[in-house]
Amino acid sequence: MKRIITATVNNVSGVLNRVTGMFARRNYNIESITVGHTENPAISRMTFVVVVDSEESIEQVIKQLNKQIDVLKVSDITDESIVSRELALIKVFSTAQQRSEIAAVINPFRALIIDVGRESMTVQVTGDQEKIGALIDLLHPYGIKELARTGITAFKRGQKVSNNDQRVVLIN
Incomplete structure (x- = not known):
């Protein structure tokens, strides 16, 4: 089963290598990984999509991640209400005659044409x-x-x- 794991980590050299090495040593497949700075440049957020075979496996992954140096917080957000996105760049062969046809295909997906060449376009x-x-x-x-x-x-x-959680403030 696929699980989405987030980890906040100190933004230091080697932390990505240590974390991914832990996955490799335990034979867990990382389907995807994204890493980037947070609102605090000293902290990065890692998002992993991991394929595991059981709930016990994911619990073990979280425990092992929490033991890693420079890992601040780990969460399995798979079953939570989340906002998630992926970005794809797709370079497609296209002739000048096909460009408008491809534009019509991508329009319902709210995709953008970001580059056009003689024989291709990038979406x-x-x-x-x-x-x-x-x-x-x-x-x-x-x-x-x-x-x-x-x-x-x-x-x-x-x-x-x-x-029930709203508070009313009265001003005299």
Whole structure:
């Protein structure tokens, strides 16, 4: 089963190597990984999509990650209410006559044409894995010259405030 794990880590040299090495030593497959600075440049956020065979396996992964030097917090957010996105760049073979046809294909996906060459065009799309996969499937007949995907990046949605939690402040 696929699990989405986030980890906040100190933004120091070697932390990515240590964390991914832990996955390799335990024979866990990382399907995708994204890493980037947070609002604090001294801290980075890692998002892993990991394939595991049981709940016990994911618990073990989280325990092992928490033991790593420079790991500050680890969460399995798979079953949480999350916001997640992936980015894909897709270079498609295209003639001048096909460009408008390809533009019509990508339009419902809110994808953008970010580069046009004599024999190709590059499309940028963001969304969930299913949306990106569907667009790739539609572009395959034109011939995909190159494809780059970032992998999922995600975090928990903001907390909703219920009517019971609202506070009223009276000003005299």
